Amino acid sequence: MHTIISERTTASPSRRMRHLRRWLGVSLLCVAASASAADDLRERIAKALQGTTTPAMGVLVIRDGRIAEQAVSGVRRNDEKVAVSTADAWMIGSTGKPITVAMIARLVEQGVLKWDAPLSTMLPDLTAQMQPAYRNVTLVQLLSHRAGLPENLTDGVALDAFFTDTRALPVQREAYIKAALSEAPAHPPGTEFAYSNSGFMIAAVIAERATGKDVETLIHREVFQPLKMTGAGFGPTTAGQPLGHRAGTPVTRAPQKADDGVPPIYTAAGNLHMRLQDLALFAIDQLAGSHGKGTLLTPASYALMQSAQPGSPSGLDWGVQPSIAGRQGPVLVHGGSDGNWLAWVVLFPAQNNGVIAIANAAEDMGADTATMGVLGGLFAELAPAVTPAAK
Numbered sequence: 001m002h003t004i005i006s007e008r009t010t011a012s013p014s015r016r017m018r019h020l021r022r023w024l025g026v027s028l029l030c031v032a033a034s035a036s037a038a039d040d041l042r043e044r045i046a047k048a049l050q051g052t053t054t055p056a057m058g059v060l061v062i063r064d065g066r067i068a069e070q071a072v073s074g075v076r077r078n079d080e081k082v083a084v085s086t087a088d089a090w091m092i093g094s095t096g097k098p099i100t101v102a103m104i105a106r107l108v109e110q111g112v113l114k115w116d117a118p119l120s121t122m123l124p125d126l127t128a129q130m131q132p133a134y135r136n137v138t139l140v141q142l143l144s145h146r147a148g149l150p151e152n153l154t155d156g157v158a159l160d161a162f163f164t165d166t167r168a169l170p171v172q173r174e175a176y177i178k179a180a181l182s183e184a185p186a187h188p189p190g191t192e193f194a195y196s197n198s199g200f201m202i203a204a205v206i207a208e209r210a211t212g213k214d215v216e217t218l219i220h221r222e223v224f225q226p227l228k229m230t231g232a233g234f235g236p237t238t239a240g241q242p243l244g245h246r247a248g249t250p251v252t253r254a255p256q257k258a259d260d261g262v263p264p265i266y267t268a269a270g271n272l273h274m275r276l277q278d279l280a281l282f283a284i285d286q287l288a289g290s291h292g293k294g295t296l297l298t299p300a301s302y303a304l305m306q307s308a309q310p311g312s313p314s315g316l317d318w319g320v321q322p323s324i325a326g327r328q329g330p331v332l333v334h335g336g337s338d339g340n341w342l343a344w345v346v347l348f349p350a351q352n353n354g355v356i357a358i359a360n361a362a363e364d365m366g367a368d369t370a371t372m373g374v375l376g377g378l379f380a381e382l383a384p385a386v387t388p389a390a391k
Contacts, residue, residue: 042071048373049074052366054359055245056084059374060276062347062354063382065287067280076242076360077250089231089241090358092279092343093262093336094270097317098305099223099282100200101143103215104207105301105316106222108139112210115140115304119181122206130181137189139206142199143316144309148185149196152258155179162263163256170205170214172265177202193312197262197269200317204268215268226296227281232274234267241273244340245361251340261338270336276356283345283354286318286332290349306332306349318347325376327383342367344375353382 045057056074060067072084107113113122120127120135127135133148141147153159158179165172180198187194204215211218216234224232236254237243243250244261255261262271288294289302297305308320319333324346332347342362347354355378359367 037069038071041069042073044374044377045071045073045370048370052370053078053248054361054365054367054370055250056242057357057359057367057370057374058084058086058088058090058276059358059378060280060356061378061382062280062284062287062356063352065284065352067277067284070276070280072276074360078245078248079250084242084360086277087231087275089233089237089273089275090343090360091237091244091273091338091341092270092358093338093341094197095279095334095336095343095345096270096272097143097200097268097336098286098334098345099219099272100204100215100268101305101316102282102296102301103219103222104139104143104203105297105305107207107210107218109298109301113139113207119202123177123181123202123209126178126181129178131184133185133189134181139203140304140309140316141190142196142203144312144314145193145195145199145317146190146309146312146314147196147199147202148187148189148191148194149180149198149202150183150186151195152197153179154183156258159263160257162265163254163258163260165263165265168214169216169265169267170208173201173205173208173215176265177205191311193309193314197266200269201265219267219272223282223296224278227285229274229278229281232272232278235264235271235273237273242360244338245365246340247364255338259339261340270338276358279343279345279356279358283347283356287347287349287352287354291352306330323386324383325379326386327379328386329383331383337362337367339364342371344371346375346379348383351383355379355382 055078058072060070070086072086074084076082076084108115116138118136137147285294285296292299294302305316307315321331322329324331335344339362343358345356357371357375359371361367
């Protein structure tokens with residue numbers, strides 16, 4: 001899924017006593033304002049959940065490159081009464097794809113990989129068995145959905161087998177991409193946008209081969225650790241955390257087939273969990289990068305990630321839009337769902353603002369309606385209206 005429609009102030013020692021009352025007054029006002037904003041956001045979420053069967057939603061707002069407010073409402077699972085908290089982790093689905101791209105970009109910057117190297121060079125032992133059309137496909141094309149690959153393996157039985165496969169994840173991923181590269185292209189590579197999880201799986205194997213490390217280790221080392229995303233992890237949420245929901249019930253066991261969710265090997269394509277704050281750290285760095293101030297990547301890497309490819313609505317792997325819901329862009333968007341969760345990240349680089357919304361259910365329980373109900377109102381606070389000239 002790709003598109004949609006605390007700060008501390010101190011005074012010097014020599015002035016601290018003189019201004020103590022004023023600082024206390026300002027601090028109390030700031031705390032009150034922050035609490036008021038969070039209460040307002042919580043009320044918005046609760047209202048948006050009404051009329052749906054979505055158990056819970058969390059929303060975090062970024063203003064001027066900082067977390068401005070965050071709030072959650074609802075329950076961790078709909079057969080119990082335990083409320084969600086702002087410290088909880090949520091599954092983010094395909095919204096994790098830009099995180100994978102950032103990991104790959106770090107390897108390119110280190111000279112381990114090359115954006116424009118063809119698959120025949122990066123996967124030489126697979127060249128003879130892959131479809132000839134794929135041999136000149138590059139990392140840029142894989143990560144911008146312009147490689148011509150189908151969305152997933154078209155052989156449903158083969159795909160479902162990975163849900164119960166017990167081999168090491170890198171071994172399974174090797175098997176997956178061999179099958180994916182043998183299937184006929186959905187479109188001629190390089191000609192048009194076609195959303196593909198398989199493209200990210202192939203990029204993951206390329207990274208694993210080049211480094212000798214599994215993609216989970218690489219994402220942790222290259223993204224989670226540098227950005228201090230300490231609550232981020234792989235696979236489903238852990239015990240005591242919110243559960244995803246499908247068809248009105250909590251999902252309490254690992255998916256067994258494609259109709260249930262995604263297999264464990266899909267880390268690079270979207271099988272991450274994290275707190276709202278962790279995802280915000282990544283989003284804030286992306287916003288900073290758009291202004292030449294990011295810490296994770298070089299300016300060239302941010303620009304590549306955030307620029308639409310020729311004839312495509314996608315960067316690597318942001319949806320790049322001129323506007324959204326009547327608000328001025330540019331807008332960077334990603335949405336993700338495994339059918340059990342729904343997550344959105346929407347960034348307004350020109351304003352240095354953004355918003356994250358995650359629900360522990362998906363469209364079948366009204367999570368799309370609930371999340372859009374909150375996002376639409378927030379967009380009006382985060383970016384100016386589209387002017388007639390811009391239309």
